[in-house]
Amino acid sequence: MPGSLVRSRAFAALVVLSLMNVTAARARAGSEFHVSPTAITLTGNYARAQIQVTAGTGERADDLTDRATFRSSDTRIVTVAPGGQLLTVGNGSATVTAEVGGVSKSLTVTVAGVSDQSAIGFVEYVMPVLSKAGCNAGACHASQYGKGGFKLSVFGFAPNDDYAAIVRDSFGRRASVHTPAESLVLQKPTGAVPHAGGVRLAEGSVDYQIIERWLANGAPRPSGKPPELKALRVTPEHRVGTLGYGQQLRVEATYADGRTVDVTHWTKFDSRDESVLSVTPAGMVKTVGKGQGVAMARFEGHAAIATFVVPGVPAVDLAGWTDDNIIDKLAAAKFREVGVSPSGLCDDATFIRRAMLDATGTLPTAEQARAFLDSRDPAKRTKLVDRLLGLTGDPNQNIHDNDYAAYWALKWSDLIRSNSASIGAQGMWALHNWLKESFRENKPFDKIVRELVTAKGSTFSNGPANYFKIANNPSDLTEATSQLFLGVRLQCAKCHNHPYEPLTQADYYSFAAFFARVGNKASQEFGIFGGETVIMGRADGEVSHPRTGAIMPPTPLGGKPVGTVPDRRQALADWLTAKDNSYFARNIVNRTVAALLGRGLVEPVDDLRPTNPATNPELMDALATEFARGGFDQKKLFRLIMTSRLYQLDSRPTKANAADDKFYSHYHVKRVPAEVLLDAIDQATGTRTKFEKVPLGTRAIELPDARYNNYFLNTFGKPRREAVCECERVSEPNLAQALHTLNGETIEAKIADLKGTVATLLAAKKPAAEIVDELYLATLSRRATAAEQAAAAKLLAEAGDPKAFYQDLLWSLLNSKYFQFTN
Numbered sequence: 001m002p003g004s005l006v007r008s009r010a011f012a013a014l015v016v017l018s019l020m021n022v023t024a025a026r027a028r029a030g031s032e033f034h035v036s037p038t039a040i041t042l043t044g045n046y047a048r049a050q051i052q053v054t055a056g057t058g059e060r061a062d063d064l065t066d067r068a069t070f071r072s073s074d075t076r077i078v079t080v081a082p083g084g085q086l087l088t089v090g091n092g093s094a095t096v097t098a099e100v101g102g103v104s105k106s107l108t109v110t111v112a113g114v115s116d117q118s119a120i121g122f123v124e125y126v127m128p129v130l131s132k133a134g135c136n137a138g139a140c141h142a143s144q145y146g147k148g149g150f151k152l153s154v155f156g157f158a159p160n161d162d163y164a165a166i167v168r169d170s171f172g173r174r175a176s177v178h179t180p181a182e183s184l185v186l187q188k189p190t191g192a193v194p195h196a197g198g199v200r201l202a203e204g205s206v207d208y209q210i211i212e213r214w215l216a217n218g219a220p221r222p223s224g225k226p227p228e229l230k231a232l233r234v235t236p237e238h239r240v241g242t243l244g245y246g247q248q249l250r251v252e253a254t255y256a257d258g259r260t261v262d263v264t265h266w267t268k269f270d271s272r273d274e275s276v277l278s279v280t281p282a283g284m285v286k287t288v289g290k291g292q293g294v295a296m297a298r299f300e301g302h303a304a305i306a307t308f309v310v311p312g313v314p315a316v317d318l319a320g321w322t323d324d325n326i327i328d329k330l331a332a333a334k335f336r337e338v339g340v341s342p343s344g345l346c347d348d349a350t351f352i353r354r355a356m357l358d359a360t361g362t363l364p365t366a367e368q369a370r371a372f373l374d375s376r377d378p379a380k381r382t383k384l385v386d387r388l389l390g391l392t393g394d395p396n397q398n399i400h401d402n403d404y405a406a407y408w409a410l411k412w413s414d415l416i417r418s419n420s421a422s423i424g425a426q427g428m429w430a431l432h433n434w435l436k437e438s439f440r441e442n443k444p445f446d447k448i449v450r451e452l453v454t455a456k457g458s459t460f461s462n463g464p465a466n467y468f469k470i471a472n473n474p475s476d477l478t479e480a481t482s483q484l485f486l487g488v489r490l491q492c493a494k495c496h497n498h499p500y501e502p503l504t505q506a507d508y509y510s511f512a513a514f515f516a517r518v519g520n521k522a523s524q525e526f527g528i529f530g531g532e533t534v535i536m537g538r539a540d541g542e543v544s545h546p547r548t549g550a551i552m553p554p555t556p557l558g559g560k561p562v563g564t565v566p567d568r569r570q571a572l573a574d575w576l577t578a579k580d581n582s583y584f585a586r587n588i589v590n591r592t593v594a595a596l597l598g599r600g601l602v603e604p605v606d607d608l609r610p611t612n613p614a615t616n617p618e619l620m621d622a623l624a625t626e627f628a629r630g631g632f633d634q635k636k637l638f639r640l641i642m643t644s645r646l647y648q649l650d651s652r653p654t655k656a657n658a659a660d661d662k663f664y665s666h667y668h669v670k671r672v673p674a675e676v677l678l679d680a681i682d683q684a685t686g687t688r689t690k691f692e693k694v695p696l697g698t699r700a701i702e703l704p705d706a707r708y709n710n711y712f713l714n715t716f717g718k719p720r721r722e723a724v725c726e727c728e729r730v731s732e733p734n735l736a737q738a739l740h741t742l743n744g745e746t747i748e749a750k751i752a753d754l755k756g757t758v759a760t761l762l763a764a765k766k767p768a769a770e771i772v773d774e775l776y777l778a779t780l781s782r783r784a785t786a787a788e789q790a791a792a793a794k795l796l797a798e799a800g801d802p803k804a805f806y807q808d809l810l811w812s813l814l815n816s817k818y819f820q821f822t823n
Contacts, residue, residue: 032056033064034105035098036250040262041110042078042088045118046125046210050250050264050283051084051107052235053098059240065248066284068098078109083282084248085265087206090114120214122163122222127156128266128300129207132281133189133200136162138499140197148196150174155301157497157505158547159222167219180215206265227255229502232263232302234295240309240337243290249283249306251297268298272611277308292338292662296611301497301504303611311339313656318342326626327644330619334663341656343649343666348373349782350823351381351648357672357822358596359388359638360400361407361701363680366777373782385642389635390442405440406702408634410675411595414729415484416452417470417721419706425693426532427459427466432704434463445588445632446577449485453576454569456535458523465535468520474512474543480724482511485576487587487608488557500611503557509543510555514572517541537567557583577632583608585624589637590614591726593623596641598668598822599661605726615662651823670822671731674716675700681814684778685750686757715740733820741815751807751814758806768796771806779813 033055040049051070055062070080074094079087086096088111097106120126127136136142136152145151149170152162166185167175174184186208187193189200201208214220235250251267254260269279276293279285285295290310297304316336323329335342346354352372356364364372372380383392390398412435420428438448455464471477475494482488492498493508519538522531542551553561554568562571577584586608594600601614614620623637630636641647649667657665672680678700682689690696691708700713706721708714716737717730741747750756757778761771769784772792776784784792792809799805813819 033098033100033103035107037107039108039110040086041112042086043111044113045088045115045120045213046206047088047111047113048206048265049086049262050248051080051086051096051098052248052250053084053100053105059236059238061236061239062241062245063239063247064100066246068100070096070098072096072109077111083284085282088114118213120210120217120220121226122214122220123156123159123226125210126214127159127162128263129201129210130162131156131300132207132266132268134197134268135189135200142496154496155298155499157301163221167221175215175219177215177218180212183211183215186211186215227257227259229300229302230254230256232297232299232304234297234304234306236306238307238309240311241287243287243310245287245310247285247306247308249279249285249295249297251283251299251304253299253302263299266299270296270298272296272305276310290339291659292615294611294613296500298500301499302502303500305611305613307613309338311337312659313339313341315339316341320344322645324643324645325640326622327619327641327646330616330622331644331646331664333618334616335665338660338663340660340663340665341654342646342664343652343654343657345645345648346650346667346823347782348380349780350650352384353781354667354822355381355384355388355642357676357680359385359407359642360403361410361673361676361679362400362403363676363683364781365683366774369777369781381648382643385639389638391635391639401440403701405436406699407676408439409436410701410703413704414706414719414721415724415726416467417480417706417724418466418704419470419721421706423459423466423469425705427469428705430460430463431466432463439634442633442635445634446584447632449577449584450573453481453485453573454567456537458525458532458534460532465533468518468535469533472520474515474518477515477518478508478512481572481576482557483606483724485587486557486581486583487590487602487606488583489607501609505547506545506552507555507557509545509552510561511557513543513552513554514568516543516554517568537569579628582624585628585632586620588632588634589620589623589627592634592637593641594726596638596647597664598670599664606724667823671733672820672822673729673731674713674718675703677716677820678710678712680819681747681750684757684814684819685747685753685810686755686760687750687753712740712744712746741820747811747814751810758803758810762803762806768793768802772809775806775810775813779810779819780816 033053036052036054042049051065053064053068055064065084068084070082070084072078072080072094074092075089077090077092077094078096079089080096086109091111091114093108093110095106096109097104130136130152134140136154136156138154141147141150141152142154151165156162176183180186184193188195190203190208191199231254233252236247239247249264249269250262251264252260253263264283267283269281269283271277271279271293272295273293275289276291277285277287277295279295285308287308287310290312292307292309295306295308316339318332318335321332321342323332349369352364352369356362372384377383386392387397388400389404390401392398409432413432418428418431423431452464452467455462455467457465459465459469471480479490482490490503490508490511493503493505497504517538517540518535520533520535523534524531544551554571555561556575559575562568565571575581590600590602590605590608594605601616601620602608602612626640627637646664651667651669653666678689688697689700691698691703691710694703706719719728722728751758753759761774769789772789773783776782796802796805
């Protein structure tokens with residue numbers, strides 16, 4: 001038999017065998033699948049529901065909805081479309097069957113309330129149709145000035161205004177109750193007449209019929225108060241599988257009257273991670289890449305998410321990994337889930353540099369680096385962390401408290417916007433000194449926030465009182481307080497309901513009411529130092545809703561009005577810092593994780609919301625719980641993170657984790673902040689920078705104000721303290737920074753200083769190899785390698801001028817990425 005024929009028959013046999021295996025797999029799936037819900041009751045005309053067909057259970061279940069064939073036993077009662085969407089037709093009961101691989105499963109569908117004279121409510125039916133079509137999105141008719149003379153409220157938060165815009169405005173041309181099909185509200189989105197937004201509604205579709213019926217009924221206006229939507233739930237919430245798997249989502253809305261309604265058909269679906277998954281308008285998710293992604297479902301101002309994971313590899317080898325604490329245990333669980341292997345541990349030189357820069361904003365001295373490298377104590381890393389945080393119990397070892405306090409006072413001064421331009425020099429110093437002392441004594445973070453939020457008295461003598469001078473009106477205080485201490489951005493809700501979570505305009509102004517009775521008065525008690533401001537409580541003052549004019553009672557986000565209290569801010573502080581207020585603990589935890597690990601569990605770090613979930617929710621919950629249980633002790637939180645194996649991983653990615661930027665499989669390299677970098681240059685060169693208005697010897701991390709006439713700090717991104725956002729500090733390198741470190745006079749002069757490091761080493765007549773080691777220790781916290789020593793010796797011999805060579809070497813080290821970044 002010819003060889004080609006043999007190969008052809010062999011190939012054919014393989015194909016047949018493969019098809020048999022596929023058929024067998026499908027048969028197994030068909031015999032094991034189930035349909036959900038198991039029974040459905042639908043009420044009223046145009047009611048719909050989504051069926052899901054699933055093989056298996058749990059997060060690795062296989063969705064078969066798009067592979068199933070559906071049929072209804074009585075299409076006069078209910079129809080079922082491909083993809084499993086039910087639609088009511090008449091009253092009664094029918095059986096709907098799903099078939100996969102020759103196997104059928106059935107469920108009973110009961111329909112009631114269908115009528116020839118169906119009532120179509122504007123809020124209950126018309127607005128969801130407009131939202132699904134995208135008509136009331138910010139990029140369409142809900143933009144600031146609308147589109148084409150037609151303006152709607154964002155996501156339908158003002159139904160009465162929207163009704164007037166549709167029915168009354170434009171001489172009533174948008175809504176014709178006599179000839180509904182000629183209404184612009186139908187002709188425009190179907191493309192029957194030119195529409196800049198394109199086709200948004202299919203003629204004859206269910207949503208088209210809803211608007212047509214509403215018009216035919218006389219276009220009734222919104223009536224009464226519709227039931228309040230309390231929660232939105234998407235099913236399933238979490239799935240894990242191989243690349244290419246799909247999942248049909250199902251969305252249910254729960255109302256205040258106890259009803260739960262399937263709203264999949266009116267839900268807007270979006271992919272939050274398009275490199276991992278796509279999602280159709282009907283809610284069919286398809287994974288398109290490896291990693292972890294989120295599908296978002298939005299309906300009537302509420303949102304819910306479903307998380308999808310495609311592991312990078314089927315199994316992860318964590319041999320050698322140790323769970324040093326709860327962080328490592330949960331990080332390892334995430335590594336296994338997403339299929340990412342972590343890098344190994346960093347070396348000792350990297351660790352001491354990383355730990356000191358992160359905790360105290362201070363570069364290790366050559367002596368500190370040498371002692372740490374030479375130590376053979378297996379617990380030296382943990383002991384270093386305890387010394388940096390002042391947790392040894394021995395005052396002689398707790399020598400870094402001032403550095404720690406200065407660095408974290410700097411960070412929070414940036415966020416609080418402490419700035420002499422807005423609160424005067426005396427106020428700025430008072431706030432700075434209070435923050436620094438608070439961190440020095442490790443004041444619990446809830447107490448720090450309470451003292452800020454409830455502050456009163458002189459802005460000169462009571463530092464926290466300046467919080468109410470920086471933000472001097474209820475709106476600014478509302479937005480600053482929620483973003484700083486809850487990680488919630490309320491700005492959207494000032495003008496309209498929040499698009500991604502259930503925060504309304506009423507929530508915004510009810511929160512603002514906490515600050516309605518904060519007043520101030522001038523005082524001349526400090527005489528020649530200028531007039532101080534005294535923050536005080538007032539007996540009256542209210543906040544009203546801008547649309548309704550209603551007086552808003554002070555109300556925590558998602559809570560109940562607090563009633564009559566002597567000082568509303570005390571009630572706010574009680575709620576804000578409560579141990580069961582998950583937003584408070586999660587916010588501080590997330591900011592701390594970002595500072596230490598280079599990336600927050602949630603990014604941006606001050607945008608915590610259900611639709612922006614943590615990359616590792618279990619780790620976020622565990623850290624927040626531990627932080628609250630520990631009395632909001634920031635140093636304990638630092639210690640927990642810094643003594644974890646996760647914190648000590650090498651920053652060099654491996655082939656297996658190079659694509660990971662979410663799960664901390666390798667340490668995130670961070671740009672050293674401007675103030676820290678300038679101090680590090682001073683320390684490495686043995687010089688000091690003189691700053692205006694403070695004594696010589698004051699370090700950059702100790703500067704209390706926002707602006708200084710210092711080109712280095714301004715070039716390297718010291719923030720002006722004009723926003724409460726972490727993003728105000730510029731961390732991305734730029735050309736001006738490179739030019740300044742390469743050719744700037746500042747570094748040139750420091751390297752060549754007659755009393756600087758190079759001059760001192762030369763004066764001591766140390767051996768060349770020792771001087772080279774000393775320069776490496778002073779900058780990179782390690783000794784030069786043998787290759788580096790050999791290269792240095794060769795270059796030194798060629799240079800002829802030792803001073804010039806050592807200055808050039810120091811210049812090179814200061815310009816290295818390892819020096820300018822935390823690795």
